[in-house]
Amino acid sequence: MEHFALAKEFPPASEADWRAIVEKALKGAPFRVLENQLYEGFATSPLYTGAATSPARHGQRGWLIVQPLAGASLADAERQLADDLANGATALSLDLANGPAIRKAAELGAVLDAGVPIFLAGGSTPADAAFLLAKADKTIVGTTGFDPITAFAVAGEVPADRKAALADTVDAALAIRERFPNVTPFLASSRAWNGAGGSVVDELGFTLAAAVAYWRALEAAGLSREDASRAIGFKLSASADLFLTIAAFRAIRLLWARAHEAAGVAPNEHILLYAKTPPRILSVYDPHVNMLRSTASVFGAAIGGASAIEVHPFDEAATEPTPLSRRIARNTGLVLQSEAWLSAVADPAAGSSYVETLTENLAASAWALFREVEARGGLLKALESGFVSARLQETADKRDRAIAQRKEKITGVSVFPNLNEKIAFEEPAPIIAEEAHPTVDFALPAPGTGERFAALVEAAARGVPLPELRSASRVVRDLIATGPLDVARRDAEPFEVLRQRADFALASIGSRPPLFLALLGSPPDYRARSLWVQSFFAAGGIETIVPEEGFTDVEKLAAAFKQSPAPIACLCSSNATYAELKGAAAALKRAGASHVYLAGPAALLSTLDPHDRTAVDRLVYEGCNALAILEEAQRILRVEELAEAAGLEAEDENFGAFDEA
Template sequence: MNVLPEGLPLAAEFPAAHREQWQQLVEGVLRKSGAQPADGAAAERALTTELPDGLRARPLYTAEDAPTPPGYPGFPPFVRGGRPQGSTVAGWDVRQRHADPDRRRTNEAVLADLEHGVGSLWLELGGAGLPVSALPEALTGVYLDLAAVSLDAGPEFGAAAAQLFALYEQREVSPGAAAGNLGADPLGLQARTGETGRTAALLAEATALAARCAAEYPGVRALTVDALPYHEAGASPAQELGCSLATGVAYLRALTAAGLSVDAALGQLEFRYAADADQFLTIAKFRAARRLWARVAEVSGAGAEASAQRQHAVTSRVMMTARDPWVNMLRTTVACLAAGVGGADAVTVLPFDSALGLPDPFARRIARNTQSVLLEESHLARVVDPAGGSWYVEQLTEELARAAWAWFQEIERAGGQQAALGSGLVGERIAATWAERSVKLARRREPVTGVSEFPHLDEQPLVREPGPAGPGGGLPQVRRAEAYEALRDRSDAHLAATGARPTLFLASLGTASAHTARTTFAANLFQAGGIATTGAEGTDAVAFAEAFTASGAAVACLCSSDALYGEHAGAVAAALKAAGARRVLLAGRPGEQRAAYEAAGVDGFVAAGGDAVATLAGLLAEITGAGTDTTSSTDESKVA
């Protein structure tokens, strides 16, 4: 057996490469593409991507960019995982969510999940959902010594816990075999409802439950530090992490004040985070969360073993769409992969139809099988910390942790999480973040596949029974697709009322090679707002006018190359106006020819980077006669 000498440089026969050489090559490529970077460093900066929280993804990472070594899996600061073996022994815990208020259907779904790969259950109780009193029926046939149960009962967590404890006793479950979470989260409830009057009483009730769990049920945790209310209100990853840290610290103080040791108090907390389709940010978020909580535990005097954060990942509701919901299967697959790679202890994949209401059996089966494929066929859990050692992931984890810690410190200076929620600090900061992101969504800088990009107007909508409404009144719940889906709803209403969708005529000038790029862009844009497209191609202005009249459309858009616009746009625009077009748009930025185009009858321009939502809203109003404000599609600062 040949053994390489220790320290043998495998690249010794090749000349050393330097970052400056790579930058020079990039500079040359960008110059050929029309960009004019000042130097190699500027060329590298031009390829940098801006991320939330002031983070940046650079095009190249080297060993020089690596932060302080993150340690070993299973040891502080737990960046690389909470256990030395990671998930290699049995994979992560596959946890399925159930929120159906019908106790019989819930029981059937629970048993089906447990028979087909699910390891633990997440039950939403109380309010308009499954009654707390129905918990025994929902868990009929469930071996509570084998399947962990996590409860989510809002303010009724005490009553739900009493039901679960009674079941343990009735079924003679050994206290040491019971596992799960009682789901007490008074600050999370305050975030969702905006109510502050009962937080203190609920926190006292939660600490009493934690004391009982610590004394009698070592495998059951009493409190959940749920970061989903912040994520679902539009928070950035750093804001989500900072709010969870502040909440965890508040609970830690309450538990130790009630008499629990620091280690015992830490053992009563489970953290819940969202996982979305931005896989690298998700991986970094779970790794950074463990590092940050390990620091809190360290300064609190905790032992190393108790300092590892217990994490429950849930695929993001914010990324889910009601339109073309099948694409959600892809989003949740990527999110689940990222959560697993990031080291989450338990993962819940929301069914692809969850934005529409209660999932059907097929959707639940796909949700659990998504995890089964990643675990059993992709072998994702067979490697401890698969992302470890990636210079990009390590640096992103470091930068995200610092941004989250800064936000956490700001909350603490404001008096802690409860005070920051009550004063509006948390809500205002998250609202500002979502407003900034909404601009990117409106301008399609952040695409939503199947909704803002590549929409399918003729899709047959899925119909689901509405799910129970959760607590509200506090932080809002947002989704990336909501502005475009509202436009599609307007289009559907017009279709139902008139038998036809709002329609726009595309005048494609010249041959396919000249107009295809902008014709495709324009059709994709208009259909994202529920506006169907029809059209014709050529250069004959009279033929375009006849085709427009036959189409029944009220608005037209010219699509072609800049060269053909110069030759034919004026005549075609004038002919379309004479044929009755209320508005004539042009796909592309007008540049110096704007005045000439407008003189010929062009009313507005659509191009990449403009406010698509405002443009489409104005066009829908124009086409359907629902309004007369059309400034959004004529102002070049808002071209779509």
């Protein structure tokens, strides 16, 4: 296609030409204002130049479409499994701790007969693996999901015998590699680091540190260095940030290859690289936006070289997934693979100067973090010392501030909310006290080179229930001083809490908490800012009362406010109109406004009448702490008290307040 050039009819342009135009547009502002500072510790540039071609980082073409086994009962789960397989799913994930109740290995017949790879959930135990494999033959493909260090971080506890912390999973891995050659025992996962709010660098660095810890333990138990590395796969979170996801999946391959180089062995190019959309990006409100987020996530993971991809159903944050949401989750990958042809080219991002630079920056930063963890004695010691939680919290705090200020926008929640939206919330499941560990009538040998796992498999095969297998394989644990990681956070949650309170208030009194929008001047003065203000307060569930036209007389403004049901008001117009129409804020205060907001930046305060300046309680503008302002507004409007009243009424009358709303 050398004859085909899109730019052949245009004069050539150099980077210097581009920079000259940019400098003119910036009007003296520094070039760095066009850079985007990432949580990963470096910035992206508005323009990248470099070589037109680059060697492929991976040869992956296509990926497995993973669907979870889910259902209210085993029969329901088997029906859904049959539907998934008939309609394009090519692998299944199995969470024995949170999926349908399965007590005996014989009940897994339909799962094993499906003939597709089976991925046990990350952090699964040797008992879970034995339960799955007890009735399986040696051709089974998948992973048993061992990721004990990440599981320790989530649980906030570690084995009391630190030297033998990985002994039971290593014992199981040795047996699995011998009897089930197509099963990858260990799956180093980023789920906890992502769930706790970490950056992509944190995810990559800590996940690599976990993988290396498992690698060392396997080698120490007798596997060759090469065989040990092949017993380890990776599971990364595929975020909705398209380019970061592409770069992250390419970077983990570079990091694993670098670790192999340091160990003096040839890298394993055929690693299991499992992608899953993280729960953190899901929203309860405007849940259909989750489909767009998931599409970007799958696109990034596919381009980055994932070998298996699992998508959370779009409504999962609010309710049990429906057949529709499960089908869309499955079809997201199918459409991108079979209709968008993302699987036609290996590493299609190779040669992109931006993606290559981003990949290398992520890999370099993650390698530096990995080395710091190693210098602290490895990931387990770094976890116990508090280094891991402190590092994750530092990034999480930065992200929380950006979300609160709406610098990181959540469509449908913190920006462009729809107050007329009806959300079907489910009643939270009751908290059930942890059951006592069942008594068992058999003992397991100490972990060794597979003997303990073989005994678990034998017990599962003869019908010992899963709870008893887990009880028999328990080890004594100590609590981590820093406690468990909070991995259940969702980015949208702080704003959604405000919306839920307002929805409860609506159910209680029949109207939303109101704010009077004090429009000043003519439509050209206030139109753009008016739409922004309405969206701003709607993010907190507050409905703005909008007059039919703007005011040019402050007494008429005060009279209109008095006639409205709103106890608070927000002045809205252009900066020039604020200065021209003196006394508006003061008039609202005299009319009884308990709080007066003004839409605009702090620079305009100096142009206001002194009485107006003292009457304004708070400014709202792009970049302010929106979350804090909306929380304060709800306190002024007593939204939480009304929400509590609605909750008590719901309990008394035995109805769901959200359904009524």
